[in-house]
Structure formats: C-alpha cells, structure tokens
Amino acid sequence: MSKWISVEKARQEFSIGPDVEIRGWVRTRRDSKGGFSFIEINDGSCFGNLQVVAPAELSNYADEVQKLSVGCSVVVVGEIKESPAAGQPTELHATKVRVLGWADPETYPMQKKRHTFEKLREWAHLRPRTNTFGAVARVRNQISQSIHQFFTDNGFFYTHTPIITASDCEGAGEMFRVTSLDLEMLAKKGGPVNYKYDFFEKPAHLTVSGQLNGEAYATALGRIYTFGPTFRAENSNTSRHLAEFWMVEPEAAFFDLADNMKLAEDFLKRIFTDCLNKCGEDMDFFDQRIEKGKIDQLKAVIEKPFAHMTYTDAVDVLKSTTEKFEYPVEWGTDLQAEHERFLTEKHVGGPLILTDYPSTIKPFYMRVSDDGRTVAAMDVLVPGVGEIIGGSQREERLDVLLSRMDAAGLNQADYDWYIDLRRFGTVPHAGFGLGLERAVQYATGMANIRDVIPFPRTPGNAGF
Amino acid sequence: MSKWISVEKARQEFSIGPDVEIRGWVRTRRDSKGGFSFIEINDGSCFGNLQVVAPAELSNYADEVQKLSVGCSVVVVGEIKESPAAGQPTELHATKVRVLGWADPETYPMQKKRHTFEKLREWAHLRPRTNTFGAVARVRNQISQSIHQFFTDNGFFYTHTPIITASDCEGAGEMFRVTSLDLEMLAKKGGPVNYKYDFFEKPAHLTVSGQLNGEAYATALGRIYTFGPTFRAENSNTSRHLAEFWMVEPEAAFFDLADNMKLAEDFLKRIFTDCLNKCGEDMDFFDQRIEKGKIDQLKAVIEKPFAHMTYTDAVDVLKSTTEKFEYPVEWGTDLQAEHERFLTEKHVGGPLILTDYPSTIKPFYMRVSDDGRTVAAMDVLVPGVGEIIGGSQREERLDVLLSRMDAAGLNQADYDWYIDLRRFGTVPHAGFGLGLERAVQYATGMANIRDVIPFPRTPGNAGF
Numbered sequence: 001m002s003k004w005i006s007v008e009k010a011r012q013e014f015s016i017g018p019d020v021e022i023r024g025w026v027r028t029r030r031d032s033k034g035g036f037s038f039i040e041i042n043d044g045s046c047f048g049n050l051q052v053v054a055p056a057e058l059s060n061y062a063d064e065v066q067k068l069s070v071g072c073s074v075v076v077v078g079e080i081k082e083s084p085a086a087g088q089p090t091e092l093h094a095t096k097v098r099v100l101g102w103a104d105p106e107t108y109p110m111q112k113k114r115h116t117f118e119k120l121r122e123w124a125h126l127r128p129r130t131n132t133f134g135a136v137a138r139v140r141n142q143i144s145q146s147i148h149q150f151f152t153d154n155g156f157f158y159t160h161t162p163i164i165t166a167s168d169c170e171g172a173g174e175m176f177r178v179t180s181l182d183l184e185m186l187a188k189k190g191g192p193v194n195y196k197y198d199f200f201e202k203p204a205h206l207t208v209s210g211q212l213n214g215e216a217y218a219t220a221l222g223r224i225y226t227f228g229p230t231f232r233a234e235n236s237n238t239s240r241h242l243a244e245f246w247m248v249e250p251e252a253a254f255f256d257l258a259d260n261m262k263l264a265e266d267f268l269k270r271i272f273t274d275c276l277n278k279c280g281e282d283m284d285f286f287d288q289r290i291e292k293g294k295i296d297q298l299k300a301v302i303e304k305p306f307a308h309m310t311y312t313d314a315v316d317v318l319k320s321t322t323e324k325f326e327y328p329v330e331w332g333t334d335l336q337a338e339h340e341r342f343l344t345e346k347h348v349g350g351p352l353i354l355t356d357y358p359s360t361i362k363p364f365y366m367r368v369s370d371d372g373r374t375v376a377a378m379d380v381l382v383p384g385v386g387e388i389i390g391g392s393q394r395e396e397r398l399d400v401l402l403s404r405m406d407a408a409g410l411n412q413a414d415y416d417w418y419i420d421l422r423r424f425g426t427v428p429h430a431g432f433g434l435g436l437e438r439a440v441q442y443a444t445g446m447a448n449i450r451d452v453i454p455f456p457r458t459p460g461n462a463g464f
Numbered sequence: 465m466s467k468w469i470s471v472e473k474a475r476q477e478f479s480i481g482p483d484v485e486i487r488g489w490v491r492t493r494r495d496s497k498g499g500f501s502f503i504e505i506n507d508g509s510c511f512g513n514l515q516v517v518a519p520a521e522l523s524n525y526a527d528e529v530q531k532l533s534v535g536c537s538v539v540v541v542g543e544i545k546e547s548p549a550a551g552q553p554t555e556l557h558a559t560k561v562r563v564l565g566w567a568d569p570e571t572y573p574m575q576k577k578r579h580t581f582e583k584l585r586e587w588a589h590l591r592p593r594t595n596t597f598g599a600v601a602r603v604r605n606q607i608s609q610s611i612h613q614f615f616t617d618n619g620f621f622y623t624h625t626p627i628i629t630a631s632d633c634e635g636a637g638e639m640f641r642v643t644s645l646d647l648e649m650l651a652k653k654g655g656p657v658n659y660k661y662d663f664f665e666k667p668a669h670l671t672v673s674g675q676l677n678g679e680a681y682a683t684a685l686g687r688i689y690t691f692g693p694t695f696r697a698e699n700s701n702t703s704r705h706l707a708e709f710w711m712v713e714p715e716a717a718f719f720d721l722a723d724n725m726k727l728a729e730d731f732l733k734r735i736f737t738d739c740l741n742k743c744g745e746d747m748d749f750f751d752q753r754i755e756k757g758k759i760d761q762l763k764a765v766i767e768k769p770f771a772h773m774t775y776t777d778a779v780d781v782l783k784s785t786t787e788k789f790e791y792p793v794e795w796g797t798d799l800q801a802e803h804e805r806f807l808t809e810k811h812v813g814g815p816l817i818l819t820d821y822p823s824t825i826k827p828f829y830m831r832v833s834d835d836g837r838t839v840a841a842m843d844v845l846v847p848g849v850g851e852i853i854g855g856s857q858r859e860e861r862l863d864v865l866l867s868r869m870d871a872a873g874l875n876q877a878d879y880d881w882y883i884d885l886r887r888f889g890t891v892p893h894a895g896f897g898l899g900l901e902r903a904v905q906y907a908t909g910m911a912n913i914r915d916v917i918p919f920p921r922t923p924g925n926a927g928f
Binding site: 004006008024025026043045072073075100101102103104107108110124125126128129133134137138140145148152155157160161162163164165166167174177178179180181182183184186187188189190191192193199200201202203206213216217219220221222223228229231233235243244246253254396417418420421422423424425426427428453454455457459460461462463464 | 489507508509535536564565566567568571572574589592593597601604605612619621623624625627628630640642644645647650651652653654655663665668670680683685686692693697707710717882884885886887888891892918919923926
C-alpha cells in the first residue's frame, strides 16, 4: 500500500524510501534514449517540481506515459531515491503511472511558451498553474497568515466589520450601491425609488473601510484588527487600482502615534521576514525572474529602522531639491505619488514614515495636534510602491471631534453611534490600514496589482 | 517608570511586582468603610476583571475615584500583589488613578442592569463592552484563528475568491445587485438600463459562494480554502439567517468523499478543542450562563467519532420512527430541519454525517455515484444547530458534468471557464462549506445568529 505525500515532502531527503504516491500535474516530459522518461510533476504544494523517472517497462509506457504533456494529471507510485542530478535532492522512480486527466496540447492554453501577464489575465482560472502565479498565490497566503499571527501574538482580536453599510462613513471615494431591487424593473417603471421595497429599506453601499466599526470594538476589546474585502467604485484603469481589494486595519485603544508607528514597522518587518523564511523557493524566483535584488531589498527593510519625518520637513526637502516634479509642492497640499517616491527612494533610500499632516487635507477622525494645524497622521512609504500604510491617532476628545465634523460638513446624526464612543469612557486610540495587494506587490516585485489577486475586479471586468 | 500590561497578564501570578500600569474600563466600584475602594477593571484582553484597590490617600480619591462608574476609562499605576480574595490570584494596589473618560451613569446605556439581547442589538457599537458580547467576540476570534491554523497545518493555502461576481453561479438563493449606477437617476429617467455606464458593464452581484473559483485554485495549488463574507438577499427574518455572513470553504484536489468527511470531522474537532483550551474563562461563562452543559457537549463531540449514515438509511429511520413530523419524508425529497435535528439529537445523540443524497435535490457540480441516482454529497449535522457543514466530492468527468448542467438548464457558455478545469488535467476533488456564525453559535450556545456577528445585516437593518 503506497502512501500519498505532497511534492514538497517528496523533495526532502527524509522521504527517501519505497511505496510513495504522488498526485499532481505534468510540467514537462523528456524521453531519454536509455529507455525511460523524465517527468516533472508539480502539485502546487511548493514552487519546485519532483522529477519522476518512468521506465519503459511500465505497462502503459508507450500508450500513455510517452504521450503525457504539460497539464496532464497523474498519480505516480514508486520509490523516492536520492537524485544524482544537481539542484534536487530526490527523485521518484515510478513503478506505476496512472493518468487521471489529459490536457490536449492543441487546445490547452498554459503551454511552456511564455504568455505575457496581460494575456494570462484572460485565463485567470488557469494562470495559477504557472510558475509565477503559483508563487504569487503562495506568497499571498503567507502574508495573510503572517497578518493573523502577528496580530494574535500582539494581543489583537480578529473582528469582522460589515461589508454592506448604510452609512457613507468617511466619504473616502466613490462607493458601489447594493440593492435587492430589480434595476430593469426600476428603470422601466420610472418614478422615485421606493426604498420600502429594497432589502435594507434605505440606500446601502459596499464598505470602503472597516475603521469606524473597528473603533467600536477597539474601545471594548482593547486591540482588534479587521482583514477583509474593501471596495472603490473609482473608474481608475491603472496598474495600481482595484475595485475590490483586501485590507487589514488594526485599531488599538490607548495607543498614540508613536505606538502606532512602532506597530506598523514591526508588522511590515514580520511580514517580509516570514516571506523570506517560509517561501524561500518562491522568493528566489521573484528575485531572479521578476525583480532583481528583491531579496536584498527586503533584507534591508527588515534590518534597518524606518526613517521618520514630519510632513513639514518633507515639504522643505521637496522644495529645496533640484529634482523636477510635475506637481508643485506647497505646505497644505497633498503630496503626490512622485513626491512620495522621491522621498522614500532617493532622499531616504528605504522605508519612511511621514507624520503630522495638515489637518485640512486629512479626515475628521484624525487627532488634532497641539499646534492646531496638523493632525497625528502617518503614512508609511516604501521604495517602488510608495504609500503602503496610512493611519493616525484618532480624535478622542468629544468637543474637538464635533467641531471637526462641523468643519467637514458632516451631519452628526449620521455618526451618532460613532460619537458615543467619545461620550462614554473615551480613550486615546490609533490604527492604520494596509492594502494586502500593495504588500504582495512589494514582496514579490509584481508590477501590476491585477496580478497579485486571484480574480481582479476593475472597470468592465467582473468575469470568472 | 511603570510598565503597561494587559489585564490578562496582570491577573497571572508571574506579574506580581511593582511599577505596573493598567489601562481599561471600570466594570464596578465598591467603596469600603476601611478607607479605600475596590474597582474592577476590564480591558477586553480577557473575560475576567482585575481588582484594583484604591486607597483614600490618592490625591483625587474624593474628587474622582469615588465618582467612577461603569464604563469610565482609567489608567491605574501601582503594584500587583497576591490577592487574599477567592477566585483571583492577584490584585493591583493603586498609587495613581488617572481618569481618561467619564461615562455619565444617567445616559450610558451599558449599566449593570441586564438588557435583553434583543435590546442590546440597538447598541451594536457598545454591546461588546458587556460580558456576553466580549466573550462572543473573543471566541469568534479564536475560531477564526483555528480555521487558519488548521488548514495551514494541513497544507491548504488561503485564497481570496471574488466578492463581486458577474456570474450567478449555482443559483443558490437570491443575490444582491452591485452597481455604480445612480438608482434615483435610473428610476427618474426610465427606459432600459444601459450597462455601458455601469462599472462592470454588465449586471453584477455579491457572491453566494467562492466554491467554483476555489476549484480553479485547488486544481492548481492542490489544497486551498476561502474564508470571507458571503451574501443572501433572502427576506428571512429568523434567528438563523443573515444577509451577510462569513463562510470558510476548503477545496482539495485528489480528495474523495471519504477524505472530505475526515477533513470536516478533524476540522470541527480542532475548532472546539481550541475554544476549550484557549478561551477557558469565556467558555465557562457560556457553560454557566448561556447554555448549561455546553462544555461537556463539546467534549463529547471532540472525543467520539462522528456517526455516518446515508440519506437512504436516514429516510428509512425517519419513516419507521414514531416521532411526529410536520413535513412528510419520502425518498427524493429534501430533509427538513426537524428531520435533521431528530437524527442528530435523538437518533444518534451527537454529530452525524449524512451522505449520498438523491442527485435531483443537489447542485450540478456534485459527483454522480455509480448507482446513477445519488451524488457524493455530505451534510454534517450537530445537535442544537442542525446542518453546520455542507459539501461534496465534485464531478470531475467532463461528459457527466455537461449532461448534469444540461439537466439543470444551465447555459454552458456561462460556465466555460469552470468546464475548462475538466477539459485540462481534470482530477477528483472535494470540498465543503462551514458558516462561521453557525460554528460560533454551536461553540457558545448563543441562540440568535444576530448575536454572534459584530454588526448583523438583516432585512431592514444595515445600520452602524
């Protein structure tokens, strides 16, 4: 009786021995003149393949084994032996090769010839079978696991904030509408929308952030984080935007901006450390084939303390440099991507935390500093990606919060529950948001955000 | 310089010593005649409170300490000492009590007097500050962490399948529409809907299951699981239904129904074992105050092998029992909740896996058995909740899948990418779905599903 093990295990020396079974897909087949074939098998458990040595003595050698092509699914039984070949500790000497499914080389799109990443997006259901997208999926998984482990290790509770919301909380960008009304009927009938017949009996949207809900739980459980899908209905057809993406948002009671900055730095370092330690083969691939020097870049991020700079100092740097920018810089205006990238890539040459932005360009919930004109905001910038984290200490003072809401033209009644958090046992607290896809892009060097999420949603694209 | 530690840590004997700082919220205050006050502090890190002994010598004793009421936020500095009181190993002797935020007892709703759970839903932003909802939040977190750990331990990769989808995949219930069109404008203008102006340029919905997308990744990475929000626009105002809930869906290549059943059983046992081991105080509370005997019930689930029974045998049992049912039972009809609960609660008295349902009552993607009239489906039933897991081996044979789709009246062109998974290197595979809220209900004994998710979405309710 043979024992089924993963390719990842089969490639380790401790698996050497008889009666092993491998189940996976053919990556390549090469027939030797010596009366056997070499078949590379991958089962998704790791980047590398297991080499199978299939002798001509197999009963189905001519009929099946010699017809195997990329993508065919097989079960191989045999003995794991030490491999004489370089670069692989083991190989599987087959006593049985059973074909489960064929993949006609005439019609199967995932052939060895390289497609562009753009072309592969048309086969979002098959692209994880390629080296690149398999590696992206494993690194994305690792980063997700690290997120949960890091926050658990630091006393944060995973909290599920709602996806559908009837409050357009911070007005952060355009939101998708959610409805149970029949749009065709609505348009046909004409007249005003009767929300009595809509599921939630009022206009509802997809969330743009779980932060405000997260604050309610942070001011009860102390430390929480959300990790879930987030939505923007912005018509941005760029390599940096998705209509649906995953965001992690920690929120901690009794944290000030300094605590928040330390948390963000420790967090990013943990994520990238885990990628290097736990996805070695995948990371080697990205380092060699996607962005040369990626591993050294991540090691530098892990080893060095992040630079800190106030917005005011950053404006001074940007105004005094000889670098040419498309957009002018003036105190009180938002920094553009070109400015952020100059600061992190050229001025600092590593991760940079910018703090203390003008209150006029930041949302109402950020804490007003003693100077009266800045807020305790922070953006973490990294080379190549720009802003990867945005966060702040929150305004915990009821009177200041209310006057900020007034200034922003917000209706207090819409935020009554949020204001309650300051009415009853208010505490200093802080948090931030990390876009998962930006983190995966930074870890892997993948240039287009559509290539680091399994099924990207962008203007005109909700297929699969 | 005092060191900030959590209440959870401060309650352990190893924390005994000077210069400790606690930050949290007042649960109770009791003034002793001996010239000091006892203040119970909770910071959400655990179920129990830390007892603070505040002497009258404190400079703000009369002005502030003696005015503390439930919900006030404080920072307390002092020494952790062994407690002479029963039921708590330590207490904090305060040298300083700083009040951060007051909670006016006249207006703060979370007073000691007990509100009903129904009433507390009106304060979804404040209810996590109560014993019950704090405990629910911690157990929900623990189950979520156990989900990630269990699947990681078993070689599964976390995969994010899309929330917005343009394909009404399995027709599993009513779906919410997602649109960037202005409903008011649409209704006012009248006439047909022009999808050229909608974000995705075609009708789009919120997902009811990530399974089909998950299969694409399972047939590339081998073993994957999804864990994310899922939606139903069903107008069910019951204690068992939510419009938005979280679902975990593992999918494994090369798994048959037996592998799938074992996975589901191991998975549930791991979840409940972790709840008992890691949420001891919370579970004691549920056992004593929410559902007597809960802990023993979970222990029995963990220790005993799950019972197995085919649908056909179950129908025989139901037809031969003297138990009265509202709905009649006949081979070929779906079992009702009353039947499922009889089987798991009275007939078996523990978890039960029902298998091999008639193909006519199950979706097209379930694998047809050799008898031609059943499919390799499984439902896991548990006492008190009924169905907690539903799953199946999937139909991997292209011809059988296509004829099942025809029989179901599905348009093959809509599923072309899904069919590709059988055209190219098809493999046997299987998976299941677990509703997170059902698992949290079962672990805690909470009767209403609206009380095990932070901000429930139900007909007419999308507030907060």
